[in-house]
Amino acid sequence: MSRRAFIGAAAGFAAAPAWATRTPVVETGAGRVRGTIEDGVARFLGVRYGHAARFQAAAPPPPTRGTIDAFAFGPSSPQSGLNDLTKSEDCLFLNIWTPAADRRARLPVMVYFHGGAYSSGTASSPLLDGRHLAAHGAVIVTVQHRLNAFGYLYLARLDPRFPDSGNAGQLDLILALQWVRDNIAAFGGDPARVTVFGQSGGGAKIATLMGTPAAAGLFHRAATMSGQQVTVSGPLNATRRARAYLDRLGSASIDTLLALPAERLVEGLAATDPILGGSVYFGPVLDMTWLTRHPFWPDANPQSNAIPLVLGNTHDETRAFYAPDHRLIAGLDWSNVADRIGPELRIDVHPEWVVAEYRRLFPDYSAEQVFFAATTAGRSWRAQLIEAEERARAGAPAFVYQLDFPRPAPHAADIPLVFGTFADPAARAVSEAMMTAFLCFAQTGDPGWPAYALPQRRTMLFDLPPRLEDDPRRAERELFARIPYLQPGT
Known part of the structure; x- marks a missing residue:
């Protein structure tokens, strides 16, 4: 429509x-x-x-x-x-x-x-x-x-x-x-x-x-x-995080926690995550009351397989996460890209091998381009692929898109395009295409392009002009498909 x-x-x-x-x-x-x-x-x-x-x-x-x-x-x-x-x-x-x-x-x-x-x-x-x-x-x-x-x-x-x-x-x-x-x-x-x-x-x-x-x-x-949830937090890890949070606040008592002003609870968010490091992770918990299994593990949850689903990502997700002066980007070159890329992939994979594979597949890429491409494909894109593949295996309707506009297309670039709140006049045509697709989907359950199915993996690329493509970035998909994936934080 x-x-x-x-x-x-x-x-x-x-x-x-x-x-x-x-x-x-x-x-x-x-x-x-x-x-x-x-x-x-x-x-x-x-x-x-x-x-x-x-x-x-x-x-x-x-x-x-x-x-x-x-x-x-x-x-x-x-x-x-x-x-x-x-x-x-x-x-x-x-x-x-x-x-x-x-x-x-x-x-x-x-x-x-x-x-x-x-x-x-x-x-x-x-x-x-x-x-x-x-x-x-x-x-x-x-x-x-x-x-x-x-x-x-x-x-x-x-x-x-x-x-x-x-x-x-x-x-x-x-x-x-x-x-x-x-x-x-x-x-x-x-x-x-x-x-x-x-x-x-x-x-x-x-x-x-x-x-x-x-x-x-x-x-x-x-x-x-650009937001999926394959697995959720387990109750034991979630409890470890709760204890770390309480320790940060200097409180072993839940009653004390209840009495603290909201501002103090916000201060506690600086607690160090006992599993990941960095600030403490919060998210849904497999509590066996409200959540009794993971959303997309070991497969697409049958509860919602009859619900049409659009799954989208941007081509350059992690470009939004690191400013040019970020410690991992400043001074990035072939001598240090493997060391810097390893922890950011959030999976246990040989980083030198990843860099070598990217240099083989994309010989014109710079060290910085390899960093952003690999962290996007290995970390930000993986969950969306898993959900699309599991829906396809279940015969459930799923429609996949990739945002290629602007170039690069960082995480969150699709928000103003879907809402029509963009500032750049050059975005108007892509915004009209995305708004129409989302509105048609809301009306009919079909955004206007074929459902994702194996082995074609047909994907809508929102660009100037929009186009359909089978299995885009196949080489990157296959590169990381051999490494087990666990949702970060869970």
Whole structure:
């Protein structure tokens, strides 16, 4: 379905409907919500979907009397950074953009989960402004939820009062999807056509939800952008991380942890990870209550194999992770690239062999190009390939894309293209192609190119112009396929 068809499908509601002539008010199960109009799109910001006590599963808010003004974003989860934004543990809010706040519209719904792994990020980024996508004929929802220790500190083996703590952030997302199911029709959305999509950590959250029994039936299509989750954290490693976090705070008592202000809990995020080194990792936990198996190991979780899935990556993922003056990039040459590349691959592989193979395959590459190509293919691309291959083996629908624009195309380059929030006019054509594909997928479950199947491995390359290619980067895929992969952090 073309973008023009989407605009036409919504025209009966978008052409100056009655609600657009005033500040729109929508009746939800939790009360009336008043929004604003921007560029012909109704916008409702900071709509509460839940309340939660620290380290516990959230609950829906009670109905309120009167009308709630939804004019501003709610707070982001406490975290390091984002000093220009309001942050609070009380962060269970979502944002809605709709071209037709009318129950008759029955438009596809697209729910976005932000990136930042499981420890950082926000739904209030200007890049996630939903009005451009919404104007093409969909209801767009973005979600704030608890992150890092607030959403994923696993305390269940240390204190039985907190059985849900390791997956509380995921339960927030499930609660948000339940809110969408129960209320989105009032905003013009079709609760039977809900697509979840997310980039980086947002995609990983989605892959995890696809294997979470409590999420079954809450969404009908899924799209991950440079974010996958093959395995999740085991409970023993998650408990070791919880102890390291408590040690950093100087507290052996969970009751003391409960009494600390949120700012102190954020300080504890600087704890050293006892397994990986570096800052402590937080993420979903195989707790045998909410998660009873890994999302894509030993195969694609049968729970969601009937759900159409888009899997995407950017050609040069790790270009976003290292600035030119980074200690691993400054002074990089053939004498040190193997030593520098080894730890960054996050797998146990002979780094000199990797460099030699890349020099054989790509004799014109510089040492820096080998560094970025190998770390992208060996570390950032692997999980997406595994998920695509497992879906293909299961006969489950999966559609794979690779972003080749701009050159290089770093991690997160697809966010402004999919949301239409790009700044470079040269990106317009690629953005139109990606927006159309995502909207068609939300509408029909088909983004407009063939599903990924073996051995063809057909992939959409978003570039100028977009094109289909069978098994792109085959040599790199085969190079790393011989090395076992385990999701970093798990």
